[in-house]
Amino acid sequence: MAEIVIKGNKKLSGKITVQGAKNSVLPVLAGTLLCDGECVIHNCPHISDVDISFKILEFLGCDCKRQDKSVIVDASCVNAFSIPDSLMREMRSSVMFLGAIIGRMGKAVISSPGGCELGPRPIDLHLSALQKMGVKITEEHGNLYCDAPNGLCGSEIHLNFPSVGATENIMLAAATAKGTTVIHNAAREPEISDLGDFLNSAGARICGCGSDTIYINGVRKLYSTCHTIIPDRIVAATYLSCAALTGSKITLDNIMPSHMVSILSLFRESGSNIAVSGKSLTITGPKILCRVPTIRSLVYPGFPTDAGPLIIAMLSKADGTCVFVENIFENRFRYVDELNRLGTKIKVEGKIAIIEGVPSLSGASCKCTDLRGGAALVTAALAADGETNITEISHILRGYDDIVSNLQSVGADIKLIKE
Numbered sequence: 216m217a218e219i220v221i222k223g224n225k226k227l228s229g230k231i232t233v234q235g236a237k238n239s240v241l242p243v244l245a246g247t248l249l250c251d252g253e254c255v256i257h258n259c260p261h262i263s264d265v266d267i268s269f270k271i272l273e274f275l276g277c278d279c280k281r282q283d284k285s286v287i288v289d290a291s292c293v294n295a296f297s298i299p300d301s302l303m304r305e306m307r308s309s310v311m312f313l314g315a316i317i318g319r320m321g322k323a324v325i326s327s328p329g330g331c332e333l334g335p336r337p338i339d340l341h342l343s344a345l346q347k348m349g350v351k352i353t354e355e356h357g358n359l360y361c362d363a364p365n366g367l368c369g370s371e372i373h374l375n376f377p378s379v380g381a382t383e384n385i386m387l388a389a390a391t392a393k394g395t396t397v398i399h400n401a402a403r404e405p406e407i408s409d410l411g412d413f414l415n416s417a418g419a420r421i422c423g424c425g426s427d428t429i430y431i432n433g434v435r436k437l438y439s440t441c442h443t444i445i446p447d448r449i450v451a452a453t454y455l456s457c458a459a460l461t462g463s464k465i466t467l468d469n470i471m472p473s474h475m476v477s478i479l480s481l482f483r484e485s486g487s488n489i490a491v492s493g494k495s496l497t498i499t500g501p502k503i504l505c506r507v508p509t510i511r512s513l514v515y516p517g518f519p520t521d522a523g524p525l526i527i528a529m530l531s532k533a534d535g536t537c538v539f540v541e542n543i544f545e546n547r548f549r550y551v552d553e554l555n556r557l558g559t560k561i562k563v564e565g566k567i568a569i570i571e572g573v574p575s576l577s578g579a580s581c582k583c584t585d586l587r588g589g590a591a592l593v594t595a596a597l598a599a600d601g602e603t604n605i606t607e608i609s610h611i612l613r614g615y616d617d618i619v620s621n622l623q624s625v626g627a628d629i630k631l632i633k634e
């Protein structure tokens with residue numbers, strides 16, 4: 216089984232170019248299903264969630280090719296409308312193909328996406344919105360049978376929670392629906408705006424992305440286009456936490472500072488110096504990390520839940536006790552037990568993690584429990600005395616392109632040991 220081996224307590228220095236955003240490229244790849252022709256997507260990261268998305272697109276009849284960081288998807292010959300259970304289980308966020316498949320084929324069959332390492336992942340908001348748009352949905356033997364006999368119709372939709380995935384699914388279904396769809400209490404994450412930009416470049420008529428009300432005027436069809444994926448703000452936060460925790464100075468290229476306001480302010484509050492210049496920034500980690508009394512994860516533009524594990528790892532050596540309140544997912548602290556094996560002192564009480572700062576960390580063997588929890592283990596291991604072995608690293612490879620070689624390039628003693 217592949218593992219990552221890190222010899223910690225090394226200063227980092229140099230430059231890392233941040234990859235394209237996983238949580239943007241996945242809905243954009245789903246959106247290529249709606250385009251009658253070839254779409255070229257640039258700045259597409261080499262991550263396993265993209266590989267699974269390719270398998271789904273190819274199963275549906277698309278032709279997918281990759282040329283380094285660009286992918287070409289030809290959806291001229293889409294001829295299927297179901298996603299096999301095996302693929303659904305490999306990537307729970309496959310549910311966001313639902314709106315696009317129905318938009319293209321008028322029907323869809325997917326297996327009910329199970330929960331995941333973050334707890335139950337309900338899709339009630341997705342389904343109730345699609346039903347309002349004219350989709351008949353029945354659940355049998357663990358499969359969802361979706362059918363829009365009269366096609367998709369625009370509708371006024373009020374989300375009781377600004378769900379990122381539900382907002383994306385509605386946008387994908389509404390892009391070629393008859394009439395206008397309005398999404399109230401829509402998610403405002405940058406990845407939503409990136410999806411809207413992609414769909415508009417293919418001929419859709421969407422406005423209001425980035426605000427809490429999105430208007431989609433359905434058009435008859437979408438066409439070939441090309442699009443460049445925005446930088447991954449959570450991967451950027453990951454490298455920032457590595458620099459902050461090791462007291463290092465590194466530069467990140469290909470970032471969008473405006474997408475990272477809440478993240479950057481937290482790194483500054485905990486003592487790092489951040490100098491932003493255009494689409495790059497240089498972080499200088501402090502000698503002593505300052506405690507941050509309370510951090511709360513919120514929907515955008517609040518502090519992102521996905522950056523929580525990385526910040527918690529960073530604050531493990533702060534000069535005091537910090538409290539992290541997780542407001543988005545039910546069970547996002549499964550990685551903490553593994554982190555404590557490296558000498559952190561973190562207690563979890565429900566949705567609250569209490570991080571008592573310690574003077575040093577020590578290498579140990581540990582295993583990933585989820586994508587961002589795995590990245591948190593890498594962050595802590597870089598600052599730990601001695602050697603750390605991290606297993607179950609497939610979680611990390613789902614969302615991080617070249618994390619080992621990127622960290623090697625700034626001086627980390629880190630190796631990927633293949634099976």
Ligand code: EPZ
Pocket residue numbers: 237238239241308335336337338339340341342376377378379380381520521543544545586587614
């Ligand atoms: C997206 O997940 C991201 N995934 C997640 O990133 C991210 O943590 C999350 O948004 C929040 O920002 C992708 O974009 C592929 P939600 P998603 O719908 O769409 C509840 C990572 O680390 N909810 O905004 O699933 C849900 O249970 C991943 O890259 C319902 O109750 O997030 C959760 O508590 C992890 N009913 C909350 O809303 C629904 O129908 C947030 O979910 C949908 C969601």
